[in-house]
Structure formats: C-alpha cells, structure tokens
Amino acid sequence: MPSEVRHLLRAMFDAAVGAASPALRIPAHLPRPPKGRTIVIGAGKASASMARAFEDHWLGPLEGLVVTRDGYGVACERIEIVEASHPVPDARGLAAAGRILSLVQGLSPDDLVVALISGGGSALLSLPAPGLTFEDKQAVNAALLRSGASIGEMNVVRKHLSAIKGGRLAAAVHPARLVTLVISDVPGDDPAVIASGPTVADRSTFADAIAVLEKYGISEPAAALDHLKRAAEETPKPGDPRLAGSETVTIAAPQLSLEAAADVARKAGVTPLILGDALEGEAREMGRVMAGIARQVVLRGQPVPPPAVLLSGGETTVTIKGSGRGGRNVEFLLALAVELDGLPNVFALSGDTDGVDGAEEIAGALVTPDSLVRAAAGGVNAKASLANNDAHGFFEALGDQVITGPTRTNVNDFRAILITARDKGAASRP
Numbered sequence: 001m002p003s004e005v006r007h008l009l010r011a012m013f014d015a016a017v018g019a020a021s022p023a024l025r026i027p028a029h030l031p032r033p034p035k036g037r038t039i040v041i042g043a044g045k046a047s048a049s050m051a052r053a054f055e056d057h058w059l060g061p062l063e064g065l066v067v068t069r070d071g072y073g074v075a076c077e078r079i080e081i082v083e084a085s086h087p088v089p090d091a092r093g094l095a096a097a098g099r100i101l102s103l104v105q106g107l108s109p110d111d112l113v114v115a116l117i118s119g120g121g122s123a124l125l126s127l128p129a130p131g132l133t134f135e136d137k138q139a140v141n142a143a144l145l146r147s148g149a150s151i152g153e154m155n156v157v158r159k160h161l162s163a164i165k166g167g168r169l170a171a172a173v174h175p176a177r178l179v180t181l182v183i184s185d186v187p188g189d190d191p192a193v194i195a196s197g198p199t200v201a202d203r204s205t206f207a208d209a210i211a212v213l214e215k216y217g218i219s220e221p222a223a224a225l226d227h228l229k230r231a232a233e234e235t236p237k238p239g240d241p242r243l244a245g246s247e248t249v250t251i252a253a254p255q256l257s258l259e260a261a262a263d264v265a266r267k268a269g270v271t272p273l274i275l276g277d278a279l280e281g282e283a284r285e286m287g288r289v290m291a292g293i294a295r296q297v298v299l300r301g302q303p304v305p306p307p308a309v310l311l312s313g314g315e316t317t318v319t320i321k322g323s324g325r326g327g328r329n330v331e332f333l334l335a336l337a338v339e340l341d342g343l344p345n346v347f348a349l350s351g352d353t354d355g356v357d358g359a360e361e362i363a364g365a366l367v368t369p370d371s372l373v374r375a376a377a378g379g380v381n382a383k384a385s386l387a388n389n390d391a392h393g394f395f396e397a398l399g400d401q402v403i404t405g406p407t408r409t410n411v412n413d414f415r416a417i418l419i420t421a422r423d424k425g426a427a428s429r430p
C-alpha cells in the first residue's frame with residue numbers, strides 16, 4: 001500500500017476516534033450543580049475517561065463509582081474506577097454493579113446523580129435479577145455472542161435478566177435528579193439500547209426477550225428461560241413517574257465521527273460520501289455489498305468520481321461457524337477483498353473505534369489491491385480464511401492489522417473504502 005494512502009486511511013480513522021473523545025465532549029454538557037450531593041456513576045468502555053473529564057471540570061463536591069473494561073481505566077481522584085471483563089461478564093463487574101445500585105438508593109430531591117454511559121456497559125453492569133445466578137447470565141451472554149444476534153436483540157434479553165438494566169437503575173435513583181451523558185455505539189443512537197439502557201425507560205417486554213432466544217435456538221440455561229416466562233416484574237416503561245425528572249444527553253455518536261473523517265478526506269482532495277452511520281447485517285454480506293459500490297465508483301465514476309472515499313458506520317454481526325478468531329471489522333474486510341479480487345485503486349480500513357474487534361486486542365485492518373496475492377504468496381488462502389471466520393489470522397499474516405490499544409471511547413465501527421484516481425493510460429478492468 002502506498003504510504004500516503006495508508007496515512008490518509010489511518011488519519012480518517014484517528015479523526016473519527018478523536019471526535020468522540022470524552023475530554024472533548026464532556027465539558028459542554030455539565031449539569032447545573034445541586035443543593036445536595038453529586039454522585040457520578042457509569043459503565044462502559046468510555047466511562048472512565050468520561051469520569052476523568054467530568055472530574056476535571058466539576059468545581060463542587062463529587063463522589064462516585066464507574067466500571068470499565070480491563071485496560072480502559074483512567075486515574076481519578078474523587079471517582080472510583082473499577083475494571084472488569086468484557087464482553088463476557090465476571091465477578092468484578094457483578095460486584096461493581098451491586099455497589100452502584102446501592103450508592104444511588106436513599107437519595108433526596110436535592111441530590112444529583114450523573115450517569116456516564118457508553119458501549120460495553122451492558123456486560124460490565126451484570127447484576128442478575130432475583131432468582132438467577134451470575135453463571136446463568138454468563139451462559140446466556142456467551143450464547144448470544146456466538147449466535148449472530150444484533151446488539152439490540154442481545155440487549156432486550158439482557159434487560160429482562162437484570163436487576164439494574166432497562167431503566168431499573170433510574171428507578172433506584174428516584175427521587176434524586178438524574179442526568180445521563182451518553183456516548184452512542186449503536187445504530188440509531190437510541191439510549192434505551194446503549195449499555196441496555198440502565199437509566200432510560202424500556203419499551204421491550206419479557207415476551208420480546210423470549211422471542212430473541214427462540215429465534216437463535218438458545219434454550220439454556222433453563223433458569224433464565226423460566227425467569228423470562230414468569231415475567232414477574234417488567235422494566236420501567238415510558239411514563240413511569242420514577243423516571244419523570246431524568247434527562248438524557250447524547251454527547252458523541254457515530255455520525256459526528258464520520259463527519260470528522262470526511263473533513264480529513266476533503267482536506268486531502270478526496271471526495272467523501274457518507275453511506276450511513278447505522279448499517280447493520282452480516283459482516284461478510286456487508287463486505288460484498290460495499291465491494292459492488294466500490295466497483296461502480298472505479299468503473300463508472302458513480303455515485304461519486306474518484307478520488308473518493310466511501311464512509312460508513314454501524315455494527316455488523318458475525319455468525320461464527322468455523323474455528324477462527326472472528327471479528328466483525330476484519331471479516332467485513334476479508335469479504336470485501338475476496339469480492340473485489342484485486343480490483344486496482346481500491347483500498348480500505350475498517351476498525352472498531354474502541355480499539356477491540358471481537359475478542360481480539362486489535363481494532364481492525366487494512367485492505368489493498370494486492371492483499372489476496374500477498375496472502376497466497378505466504379500460503380494463506382483468503383476464501384478458506386473467510387469460511388473459517390479467521391480474518392484476524394489472515395490480516396495478521398499480512399502485517400496489515402490496525403492496532404490502537406485502548407481508545408477509551410466507543411462510537412461503533414468505522415469503515416472507509418478509498419478509491420484513488422486511476423493512473424493515466426491504465427487499462428480498464430472488466
């Protein structure tokens with residue numbers, strides 16, 4: 001890959017991540033100080049950096065607790081930071097969720113609770129509903145992650161197996177004033193979906209949760225299914241008086257990050273086309289569709305003439321059938337590369353803005369016109385890797401992984417397909 005192309009793709013990705021930085025987004029959204037106590041709670045991959053930004057700009061007394069993913073902690077003086085496992089919950093997240101729930105009970109209308117919520121919070125706030133064990137929730141969560149269920153579907157189930165999600169945390173805060181600051185990592189930016197909506201009303205039902213499990217053939221553990229069928233205590237719904245005084249503000253979202261990347265492209269003389277910030281579906285199918293659009297740009301100059309970049313966000317899924325290491329961004333890229341089959345002038349980067357694609361400490365990867373040829377020369381078959389869900393292994397062999405380390409924010413996946421201008425005199429490819 002030409003160094004200037006690699007640099008531009010990475011600059012766009014970095015701009016997308018930077019636009020969602022809590023240090024940049026938090027200061028403009030500080031709530032008015034209360035007469036009583038100010039308590040900060042939170043969960044998610046960005047929650048610790050959000051807490052630090054809040055603490056840095058809050059002048060009054062402050063206390064609190066947030067839980068974040070391992071490696072995503074940031075030192076704070078007045079807010080306790082707890083790290084826990086993600087995406088599969090562990091005992092540290094369980095304990096932190098219980099402490100957060102206890103921390104907000106017994107408050108008065110003069111008190112203020114600020115909830116800092118971002119993607120990843122659902123697994124980190126794992127507090128089973130009465131009658132369920134932590135192992136029950138772990139088993140359901142692991143099954144959902146393997147199933148190919150969308151993030152929205154997973155969170156419907158999680159809410160109805162939880163003592164804290166789906167607005168239950170907000171109900172516990174009442175009668176104190178509640179302000180939730182959200183960094184969105186979900187298509188549509190619905191706060192009820194982000195981290196399973198612990199502080200907002202929930203429109204889904206126990207019946208919806210059962211339907212998700214039935215759709216994906218998940219029938220264990222029996223205790224979880226029995227709990228859903230009993231439907232003993234629904235989540236707080238819109239209009240619940242306990243949530244009447246709460247306020248929710250989305251301070252960063254995928255569209256904002258795509259626009260930041262588009263600005264970088266324009267300054268480099270490349271025309272950006274934002275295809276959408278909420279694209280969902282199977283990663284490999286998305287790769288095939290995007291390859292078709294890229295081919296149209298290369299061969300027809302439509303819908304935008306090169307040099308151009310196709311930008312998109314959202315969250316795809318991977319239904320794991322092979323024994324590979326998964327990763328929706330790299331699976332998208334590998335499917336894209338296979339479909340393009342070496343089409344000249346097309347380069348791509350896809351990565352998760354939190355720095356973690358699937359269960360790997362890898363943000364994503366890069367594709368070049370010669371990716372398949374280079375892989376074959378090293379004895380790696382692209383189609384076989386795709387069939388085995390081993391895109392991480394494929395790009396690792398090429399040395400084309402994108403590694404950021406913890407970004408401490410999360411506005412979902414970022415995809416950029418860069419089509420460079422064809423060299424003068426180059427032959428057209430059918």
